[in-house]
Amino acid sequence: MTQTPTEVVGEGVPAAQKSSWASFLKSIASFSGDLSSLTAPPFILSPISLTEFPAYWCERPALFSAIADAETDEQRSILVLRWFISTLKGQYTSRNEKLGSEKKPLNPVLGELFYGSWPDLNGRGQTNLVVEQVSHHPPITAYYISNDSKGIRLQGHSAQKTSFSGGSIIVKQIGHAVLTVDLPSGGQEVFLITLPRLRIDGLWYGSPYIELTETSYIQSSTGWLSTMEYRGKGYFTGKSHVFKASLCPPGSETPRHVFEGLWHMTSKNVLTGELFTDVTSPKEEVTVRPLEEMEDFESRRLWRYVSKGIREGDFESASVAKSKIENDQRQMRRDELAAGTRWELKHFDHIDSDPIYEHLGKLFKANPPAEDAYIFRHNHDHSDIIRS
Numbered sequence: 001m002t003q004t005p006t007e008v009v010g011e012g013v014p015a016a017q018k019s020s021w022a023s024f025l026k027s028i029a030s031f032s033g034d035l036s037s038l039t040a041p042p043f044i045l046s047p048i049s050l051t052e053f054p055a056y057w058c059e060r061p062a063l064f065s066a067i068a069d070a071e072t073d074e075q076r077s078i079l080v081l082r083w084f085i086s087t088l089k090g091q092y093t094s095r096n097e098k099l100g101s102e103k104k105p106l107n108p109v110l111g112e113l114f115y116g117s118w119p120d121l122n123g124r125g126q127t128n129l130v131v132e133q134v135s136h137h138p139p140i141t142a143y144y145i146s147n148d149s150k151g152i153r154l155q156g157h158s159a160q161k162t163s164f165s166g167g168s169i170i171v172k173q174i175g176h177a178v179l180t181v182d183l184p185s186g187g188q189e190v191f192l193i194t195l196p197r198l199r200i201d202g203l204w205y206g207s208p209y210i211e212l213t214e215t216s217y218i219q220s221s222t223g224w225l226s227t228m229e230y231r232g233k234g235y236f237t238g239k240s241h242v243f244k245a246s247l248c249p250p251g252s253e254t255p256r257h258v259f260e261g262l263w264h265m266t267s268k269n270v271l272t273g274e275l276f277t278d279v280t281s282p283k284e285e286v287t288v289r290p291l292e293e294m295e296d297f298e299s300r301r302l303w304r305y306v307s308k309g310i311r312e313g314d315f316e317s318a319s320v321a322k323s324k325i326e327n328d329q330r331q332m333r334r335d336e337l338a339a340g341t342r343w344e345l346k347h348f349d350h351i352d353s354d355p356i357y358e359h360l361g362k363l364f365k366a367n368p369p370a371e372d373a374y375i376f377r378h379n380h381d382h383s384d385i386i387r388s
Contacts, residue, residue: 044208045318046103047307051114051299053105054131054143056090057154057177059283061118061127061147068150068181073189074249077224078257080179080191081245082277084218085228089264089279092198092210093241102200102208106303106322108133108141109329110343114299116286117385125149128382129286131299132347134374135159136329140175142348142374151182157374158195169208171198176371178356190221192360196230211240212263219360223250227364230263243267289385348374 058064063083070076114131127147134142138159146153156177163170173195181189196216202208211232218226228245241264246255259276261267267276288294294301302325309318336342354373361369 044104045310046105047303047310048105049108049112049114049299049303050105050139051108051112051131051133051141053091053158054141054145054156055114055116055129055286057087057143058118058127058129058145059090059285060086060279061284062122062124064127064145064154065124065147065150065152067179068147068152073220073222073224074256076181076189077191077218077220077222077226077247080218080220081226081228081247081259084193084226085243085245085259085263085267085277086279088212088243090283092212093264102202102210106306107139108136108299109297109302109325110134110136111297111346112299112302113295113297113346114288115380115382115385116288117382118284118286120149126382128385130347130376130380132345134345134348134350140374142376144347144376152180154179155373155376156193167201167204169200169203171200173197174371176354176357176373178354178373188221190356190360192217192219192357192366194218194366196228199232201232209240212243217364217366219363219366221360223363224248225364241265287385293384347377347379349377350374 060083063079063086067076067079067083070079110133112133114129116129118127120126125147126149127145129143129145131141131143134140134157138161140157140159142157144153144155154177156175158173158175161172161174163172175195177193177195179191179193181191183189194216196212197214199211199213200208201211212230213232214230216228216230218228224247226245226247228243231242231244232240239262241262242260243263244258244260247257247259248254249256258270259267260270261276263277263279265280266278268274269276288300289298291301291304296302300307303321305321306318306325309315309321332343351373353370357366357371357373358369360366
């Protein structure tokens with residue numbers, strides 16, 4: 001017998017919100033387009049905008065900077081893989097752990113900005129972050145992360161296409177990241193990083209959580225290839241958040257290294273039994289300027305009243321503040337249309353096809369074979385974020 005949403009709304013839903021949650025489930029079950037346009041019940045909203053999410057790439061900045069210290073191509077690919085796996089917990093489970101269930105991030109507005117840094121500690125160098133919402137329909141977030149003293153930088157963009165299938169929300173992550181490392185020889189090594197797909201389960205019980213699914217890749221310009229397979233409950237084991245990563249040398253399909261475990265806890269080298277990743281310790285929060293020093297379009301200033309309402313459970317005031325931001329955006333688009341102008345991006349330039357993606361993607365037959373990209377203009381100074 002098939003359950004209906006109203007029969008299974010469970011303990012994860014506040015009593016006052018059960019009706020709106022049941023209505024929301026019915027709407028996504030019957031919706032045929034991209035679910036990102038649907039309005040979620042207030043209690044399921046996160047107080048954080050999607051524009052902040054690229055900070056998760058560097059919440060363990062020592063692992064990011066350590067990549068530059070590798071002495072061989074093989075070691076560098078291992079360190080890139082270790083850093084990448086260690087970013088997944090923050091990106092995909094941190095809101096679940098903090099707030100009791102996965103929350104829907106606030107939809108960024110066009111031109112929304114986020115700046116942050118992680119300070120130089122123990123010789124790791126300062127790491128800086130620039131994020132800009134470069135599109136609203138569809139929502140696309142571009143980011144640039146750099147550690148100049150170590151000669152390492154990450155540039156990428158992300159977007160999502162969501163659909164409903166089998167009682168879960170399926171999220172196809174669109175976009176990629178390119179990691180560039182300056183070598184002592186004067187050359188560079190470049191890594192193409194693709195993104196896993198997501199499945200949001202637990203909807204019927206009002207306690208959504210994310211599982212990663214299918215496969216993602218890290219392809220080095222030296223030929224080393226990491227292939228990550230993700231499984232949730234009912235696949236490799238009965239556990240959630242399981243992954244298996246195989247690292248193959250250039251020109252070979254036989255793994256030189258295999259790592260497996262739980263990406264939100266620990267993993268090990270299958271061949272040696274040695275610990276590979278451990279993300280059970282606290283992450284390092286990004287440092288930002290005080291709210292009063294931020295520009296109006298910086299994420300935390302823009303959404304401050306919405307975030308305050310959500311955190312305090314005052315969903316009515318959060319809804320009012322959110323509606324004002326959205327209405328202001330609609331008016332800006334109408335004004336631009338009337339004036340025959342377009343919104344100008346501040347930090348990024350769009351290109352129709354990324355030559356790095358196309359070149360490195362061929363080595364593992366990336367799908368799609370080509371993707372666009374957003375190139376950072378190198379026009380932001382972080383000196384006012386971290387003061388001596």
